[in-house]
Amino acid sequence: MLAESRSSRRPLAQELVSRGVRMTHQRRVLVEIIQGADSHLDAVELWQRARAKDPTINKVTVYRTLAMLKKHGLVDELDLMHLEGEKHYYEAKTTRDHIHLACLKCGRIQEFESSLFERLKGQIERERRFRIQVARLEAGGYCDRCQP
Amino acid sequence: MLAESRSSRRPLAQELVSRGVRMTHQRRVLVEIIQGADSHLDAVELWQRARAKDPTINKVTVYRTLAMLKKHGLVDELDLMHLEGEKHYYEAKTTRDHIHLACLKCGRIQEFESSLFERLKGQIERERRFRIQVARLEAGGYCDRCQP
DNA sequence: GTACTTGCAAAGATTTTGCTTCCAA
DNA sequence: TTGGAAGCAAAATCTTTGCAAGTAC
Numbered sequence: 001m002l003a004e005s006r007s008s009r010r011p012l013a014q015e016l017v018s019r020g021v022r023m024t025h026q027r028r029v030l031v032e033i034i035q036g037a038d039s040h041l042d043a044v045e046l047w048q049r050a051r052a053k054d055p056t057i058n059k060v061t062v063y064r065t066l067a068m069l070k071k072h073g074l075v076d077e078l079d080l081m082h083l084e085g086e087k088h089y090y091e092a093k094t095t096r097d098h099i100h101l102a103c104l105k106c107g108r109i110q111e112f113e114s115s116l117f118e119r120l121k122g123q124i125e126r127e128r129r130f131r132i133q134v135a136r137l138e139a140g141g142y143c144d145r146c147q148p
Numbered sequence: 149m150l151a152e153s154r155s156s157r158r159p160l161a162q163e164l165v166s167r168g169v170r171m172t173h174q175r176r177v178l179v180e181i182i183q184g185a186d187s188h189l190d191a192v193e194l195w196q197r198a199r200a201k202d203p204t205i206n207k208v209t210v211y212r213t214l215a216m217l218k219k220h221g222l223v224d225e226l227d228l229m230h231l232e233g234e235k236h237y238y239e240a241k242t243t244r245d246h247i248h249l250a251c252l253k254c255g256r257i258q259e260f261e262s263s264l265f266e267r268l269k270g271q272i273e274r275e276r277r278f279r280i281q282v283a284r285l286e287a288g289g290y291c292d293r294c295q296p
Numbered sequence: 297g298t299a300c301t302t303g304c305a306a307a308g309a310t311t312t313t314g315c316t317t318c319c320a321a
Numbered sequence: 322t323t324g325g326a327a328g329c330a331a332a333a334t335c336t337t338t339g340c341a342a343g344t345a346c
Contacts, residue, residue: 022319022324023321024319044309044310056327056328077230081282086310086336104281114268116268119264129291131290135286137268137285138284140280140282140283141279141281144278170345172300172301173344174301174302191335204303207303207336208337209303
């Protein structure tokens with residue numbers, strides 16, 4: 001599940017404080033991992049990395065923190081075409097939406113940005129008067145390395 | 149989770165037979181429900197409708213049949229932004245991919261087709277040499293009826 | 297007849313809830 | 322100090338697996 005590292009506008013911890021969210025030690029550890037991650041993490045992977053920094057962190061706290069971040073629109077939740085089980089993956093929200101391409105053979109996840117995607121979202125908002133909060137485009141298929 | 153009824157190229161049962169899939173009574177009941185459904189069904193809803201026609205049908209058979217249909221690329225699996233729980237929804241694959249718009253307030257699901265979506269997929273295939281098997285675009289937001 | 301499918305029960309994976317204790321502001 | 326957050330245990334939800342019995346071809 002590798003992906004390029006990416007950076008958000010400003011530190012999540014800082015963003016949360018400015019929104020009046022109580023900044024606990026656990027939350028600080030968790031958002032630092034999410035922001036520094038070189039891949040898309042699921043809840044359990046995030047929990048394991050967090051325990052390396054603070055062995056007392058509970059899995060439930062991970063779920064609750066992810067829910068809180070999602071509620072604030074600071075992370076995106078991905079399914080990555082359910083390549084391995086039904087868990088979800090998380091990434092810090094970036095300035096621009098991107099598409100996830102999941103290779104059904106090797107499992108590699110690529111990211112893709114396109115102005116067509118932005119135009120498509122604009123078209124939906126105009127033609128349906130639908131105010132998009134979150135858009136998720138995932139494609140499953142065969143990557144360039146996995147073709148005959 | 150209402151959506152317009154839609155029809156596929158040819159009956160799923162017929163399609164399966166032509167692919168050499170053993171056509172059991174249970175499978176026939178299930179694919180007929182999927183094809184005639186006026187909404188996106190999850191596994192349990194599908195099971196309940198199937199039991200009305202044949203009370204002996206087991207939930208496990210529903211999951212196994214859905215997995216088989218998915219493997220053959222005859223149904224699409226949707227998450228519908230996880231509006232209610234983490235279950236999946238299924239629909240018979242149609243000739244043209246469409247986008248699902250999930251209202252975060254009223255829960256209504258709208259479908260949207262666009263040539264921009266087709267162009268975007270084409271761009272991905274060309275620029276990344278990625279052979280798309282299935283593409284899923286879901287957006288969460290507020291529909292025209294749910295805006296101030 | 298044989299290989300594939302089903303039903304049943306049980307387990308597995310992921311996520312949520314209730315409640316008490318703790319801690320950030 | 323006090324309301325929100327964390328930890329723990331238990332439950333809930335959704336899906337899969339093992340195996341014996343049944344059935345389509």
